[in-house]
Amino acid sequence: MKAVGASLPRYDGIAHVTARTRYVDDVRVPDMLWAKALRSPVASARILRLDTTRASRMPGVHAVVTHRDVPKNVVGHQEVWGIDPDEPLLASDEVRFEGQTIAVVAAETEPQAQAAVDAIELAYEERPAFTDVRRAFDAGQPQVTPTGNVYFYYPDQPQRQIRKGDIDAAFAAADVIVEGTYRSQGIEQLPMEPAVAMAIPEPDGRLTIHSATQAMYYSMDITARHLCLPMGRLKFVGGTVGGGFGGKLDTQVEPIAALLAMQAQRPVKWRLTREEEMLCSSTRAYCHVEIADAMTKDGWILGRRTLSLHDAGAYMRTSAYSCSKHTFHLAGAYTIPACAFNTFVVMTNRVPSAAMRGFGVTEASFAVETHMNRVAEVLGVDPWEIRLKNANRVGDSSPSRVVYGNPSTVSTLLAAADAADERLSGEYASMTNHARGGELLPAHLVEQQSEPRTHPLAWRDARPAFEGGK
Amino acid sequence: MRLTVNGRMHEIESGPLASLLHVLREELNLTGAKAGCQFGSCATCTVLVDGRPRRACLTLMAAIEGAQVTTVEGLGVPGDLSPVQQAFDEHYAAQCGFCTSGMMLAATALLHDADGPLEREQVVEALEGHYCRCTGYVKIIEAVLAASRGETGERAPHQLDIRVAGE
Numbered sequence: 001m002k003a004v005g006a007s008l009p010r011y012d013g014i015a016h017v018t019a020r021t022r023y024v025d026d027v028r029v030p031d032m033l034w035a036k037a038l039r040s041p042v043a044s045a046r047i048l049r050l051d052t053t054r055a056s057r058m059p060g061v062h063a064v065v066t067h068r069d070v071p072k073n074v075v076g077h078q079e080v081w082g083i084d085p086d087e088p089l090l091a092s093d094e095v096r097f098e099g100q101t102i103a104v105v106a107a108e109t110e111p112q113a114q115a116a117v118d119a120i121e122l123a124y125e126e127r128p129a130f131t132d133v134r135r136a137f138d139a140g141q142p143q144v145t146p147t148g149n150v151y152f153y154y155p156d157q158p159q160r161q162i163r164k165g166d167i168d169a170a171f172a173a174a175d176v177i178v179e180g181t182y183r184s185q186g187i188e189q190l191p192m193e194p195a196v197a198m199a200i201p202e203p204d205g206r207l208t209i210h211s212a213t214q215a216m217y218y219s220m221d222i223t224a225r226h227l228c229l230p231m232g233r234l235k236f237v238g239g240t241v242g243g244g245f246g247g248k249l250d251t252q253v254e255p256i257a258a259l260l261a262m263q264a265q266r267p268v269k270w271r272l273t274r275e276e277e278m279l280c281s282s283t284r285a286y287c288h289v290e291i292a293d294a295m296t297k298d299g300w301i302l303g304r305r306t307l308s309l310h311d312a313g314a315y316m317r318t319s320a321y322s323c324s325k326h327t328f329h330l331a332g333a334y335t336i337p338a339c340a341f342n343t344f345v346v347m348t349n350r351v352p353s354a355a356m357r358g359f360g361v362t363e364a365s366f367a368v369e370t371h372m373n374r375v376a377e378v379l380g381v382d383p384w385e386i387r388l389k390n391a392n393r394v395g396d397s398s399p400s401r402v403v404y405g406n407p408s409t410v411s412t413l414l415a416a417a418d419a420a421d422e423r424l425s426g427e428y429a430s431m432t433n434h435a436r437g438g439e440l441l442p443a444h445l446v447e448q449q450s451e452p453r454t455h456p457l458a459w460r461d462a463r464p465a466f467e468g469g470k
Numbered sequence: 471m472r473l474t475v476n477g478r479m480h481e482i483e484s485g486p487l488a489s490l491l492h493v494l495r496e497e498l499n500l501t502g503a504k505a506g507c508q509f510g511s512c513a514t515c516t517v518l519v520d521g522r523p524r525r526a527c528l529t530l531m532a533a534i535e536g537a538q539v540t541t542v543e544g545l546g547v548p549g550d551l552s553p554v555q556q557a558f559d560e561h562y563a564a565q566c567g568f569c570t571s572g573m574m575l576a577a578t579a580l581l582h583d584a585d586g587p588l589e590r591e592q593v594v595e596a597l598e599g600h601y602c603r604c605t606g607y608v609k610i611i612e613a614v615l616a617a618s619r620g621e622t623g624e625r626a627p628h629q630l631d632i633r634v635a636g637e
Binding site: 194242243 | 505509544548559569601
């Protein structure tokens with residue numbers, strides 16, 4: 001334990017400052033080929049014709065791959081969570097977002113690969129695109145997937161939901177209802193190192209793949225499944241990532257580089273440009289969040305209704321998981337006895353959303369905290385005080401009925417106030433997270449407090465029946 | 471075409487319209503300069519050309535025939551680090567390390583031009599346009615300031631001193 005609290009040098013510090021850290025783009029092997037991609041120029045289209053014959057005959061070209069070359073083109077990334085596979089590695093009969101990968105070429109030089117990409121013959125029929133999540137339930141909208149624009153979590157349930165307490169009673173009892181709509185942006189991870197992979201075909205039929213993935217075994221598994229190879233035939237070399245932040249998980253470059261390498265029987269490196277990173281790689285989802293709080297005039301939150309529309313883009317990826325997290329966090333760090341949260345995964349003709357630093361939760365935090373300020377303003381109460389009195393305390397329960405043992409809301413708020421040179425009034429400045437009592441335990445908070453469960457999996461009891469969109 | 475890189479002269483085979491970044495990485499196998507964006511907006515490709523920081527991705531060979539180029543590989547080696555390299559290591563100024571080469575070369579030029587400790591504003595101005603997505607810049611700036619105060623290593627901070635592996 002002598003390392004705890006000690007100041008230790010980074011194990012890779014010397015390598016970083018002498019540029020001896022070897023990123024994938026720095027790996028040198030003889031006879032390497034460069035890859036370039038053909039990408040969809042439109043947000044939604046039916047592909048009528050894809051002919052790579054001319055491209056494959058261009059100078060320097062050694063391999064071209066399309067959907068026909070992928071042993072298993074559609075592989076689920078989230079099947080363990082019950083999400084059906086829906087995304088092709090390479091587009092086949094349609095494209096659902098601008099920038100979607102259609103074909104990739106490997107050639108002796110980057111300019112030669114790009115010239116061959118430009119020679120691929122692509123005929124498509126453009127379709128109207130669906131991009132506004134607010135129209136998710138409108139009739140007559142373009143349908144992004146065969147099953148529509150809203151993902152069904154369960155056969156009869158199109159949303160992630162939480163129901164707790166009596167929301168109608170809470171709203172009826174309120175002095176003021178405060179509403180707000182918050183829309184967060186899609187955030188690009190923007191690592192300084194663009195996505196890159198290099199695949200090397202070994203003489204015994206195995207593949208060595210240099211990858212910048214954030215998750216080696218995850219990417220190995222997905223690559224093996226696309227290629228229909230046992231994992232033992234792959235050797236992944238990685239662990240050096242020039243920034244990931246969630247953007248180097250989606251595992252598209254590795255399987256495609258591998259297919260090109262197998263076809264060409266030469267090492268192939270696919271290095272995305274910064275434009276491709278910005279335009280075609282996943283981002284954190286855009287999210288539209290509507291909140292309505294039932295408030296007493298002295299700042300107690302009696303109940304909260306939410307509607308969240310998460311822009312999943314064209315394919316599911318991690319959106320269902322993201323929206324589960326999102327929903328659990330919609331009370332923020334505050335105790336709300338009556339909750340009716342509805343979160344919808346909405347498919348759009350955009351780049352698929354995926355992981356980006358706290359995805360799902362960050363959108364909820366932004367909406368919830370901004371809303372708290374709005375509530376304080378409407379009621380004419382102090383924004384620090386309203387947070388402190390509603391803050392989670394020992395014995396309070398979350399929307400999903402997890403009982404808090406030692407919540408840090410109060411101490412965090414006090415530390416934040418101190419850092420912001422905010423002078424809190426006497427009783428607020430000395431608040432603690434101890435169990436509610438006296439003035440901090442109004443009648444409406446008693447019931448949620450007296451539901452402590454001793455069963456460690458209490459959250460499982462919390463799943464309510466679908467109430468028809470209430 | 472001829473180019474001197476880290477004190478050694480090279481005959482360059484790439485044509486006059488090749489970028490310095492391409493020549494360094496692909497012809498000379500000096501991979502310290504990175505291909506972060508290839509259009510001059512991230513500064514991970516920064517090298518020194520005749521002592522001045524330049525974006526190697528936007529520098530054509532035709533424009534620098536005969537120039538002296540310094541890359542991160544010429545600053546120092548394990549066991550013989552430059553003051554800036556030492557400062558970056560000691561102050562945890564590198565996380566993923568991808569922006570580090572460019573940052574250090576810009577800082578090295580800044581220190582070479584200065585004759586004493588720097589102010590924070592001078593460091594910030596010299597590093598403008600150098601993106602880092604990991605560190606939040608605070609420790610990078612601290613490292614450069616520490617180097618300017620002579621706090622790191624025995625080599626003089628305000629001298630540009632080429633040290634290459636094997637020499």
